[in-house]
Amino acid sequence: MATKSGKFFDERTDESEAKARIIEKYFATWAQVVLTTAAGRGGKIGYMDLYAGPGRYKDGSKSTPLLVLEKAIQHPQMSQMLVSMFNDADDKHTSTLQEEIDKLPGIKTLKHTPQVRCGAVDEAFTEWLATTRLIPMFSFVDPWGYKGLSLKLVNGVIKDWGCDCVFFLNYNRVNAGFGNSIVDKHIDALFGEDRAAKMRPKLRKMTPNEREAHILENLAQAIKELAPRAFVLPFRFRNLNGTRTSHILVFVSKHFLGYDIMKGIMAKESSSEHEGVATFTYSPADQSNPLLFSLSNFSLSRLKRSLVKDYAGKTIVHERLYEQHSVDKPYLRPNYRQVLLELEAEGKITCSKHNRNTLAKHIEITFP
Known part of the structure; x- marks a missing residue:
């Protein structure tokens, strides 16, 4: 060109x-x-x-x-x-x-x-x-x-x-x-x-x-x-x-x-x-070289660590957390849903009542 x-x-x-x-x-x-x-x-x-x-x-x-x-x-x-x-x-x-x-x-x-x-x-x-x-x-x-x-x-x-x-x-x-x-x-x-x-x-x-x-x-x-x-x-x-x-x-x-x-x-x-x-x-x-050209070190494991640290001692609605935390980061809504469900399964957070394997926008999440 x-x-x-x-x-x-x-x-x-x-x-x-x-x-x-x-x-x-x-x-x-x-x-x-x-x-x-x-x-x-x-x-x-x-x-x-x-x-x-x-x-x-x-x-x-x-x-x-x-x-x-x-x-x-x-x-x-x-x-x-x-x-x-x-x-x-x-x-x-x-x-x-x-x-x-x-x-x-x-x-x-x-x-x-x-x-x-x-x-x-x-x-x-x-x-x-x-x-x-x-x-x-x-x-x-x-x-x-x-x-x-x-x-x-x-x-x-x-x-x-x-x-x-x-x-x-x-x-x-x-x-x-x-x-x-x-x-x-x-x-x-x-x-x-x-x-x-x-x-x-x-x-x-x-x-x-x-x-x-x-x-x-x-x-x-x-x-x-x-x-x-x-x-x-x-x-x-x-x-x-x-x-x-x-x-x-x-x-x-x-x-x-x-x-x-x-x-x-x-x-x-x-x-x-x-x-x-x-x-x-x-x-x-x-x-041909999918691992050589990433310009960032963002990952789901990093997201998990970040959430536990940033929201320690807080209770927040799922949607509000997403809107606050995702700005200027490459993570998408499904990334947050996956990580939060994993944290819940690991006993690192508690969530208000929700359907299995889903996490609606209104669910409250408590970080100890």
């Missing part, structure tokens, strides 16, 4: 398929969640793609805009509520995308005609997002590099009720950007000027794995500083050899339900597990 307008759309790779599946699955589930409430609050939901591309790869496979519209066409209620906007700075992309949209079977059944815009995602557009009240909106931001991607942009697309976003970050370029003063303003926009200034000298002394962890942690913290209620969930794509992270898909939401749904989707798209816990990573090399 050389440029967004060049080889990027030549062929759909396994990685781009995984990315598209994540976006398509989340959009469909998100829409189902917000439809009922949105119906009583204006009757509209939205999808916005700020770097939409031409709609298809050169091998003929569909990219995200067409997949999302097809999903809406197939759903009677969604087809009458979806407002969609597709933007790209390349006029060849937008003209081709418009042609592809017009050819979609059933496109005329959509109540709101998809809007295709040609323009840069610049400061003026970011300011418009920051000052405009959005309908419930799922936004996808894939700038290929990182130019145009900023904390203000991310906050602008998640600030209103029902608004979630995913952005696709070229980690290779961001990592290199910390050592290139020419692109300081773009790095500063993404991490915040003060934070980026503190990161630069630290990163120079770190190993590649330490750099990645530090960059990811600071990106999440920068987003949460601007939007304190935000949940941030990264999904990493490794290179062909599985040795380095090349891109990162980052999900941001202010709602735990959205975070929980996306965590389940990303876990299923992970190409490997580490001791029963999804790695939230797609690596082509995992097919």
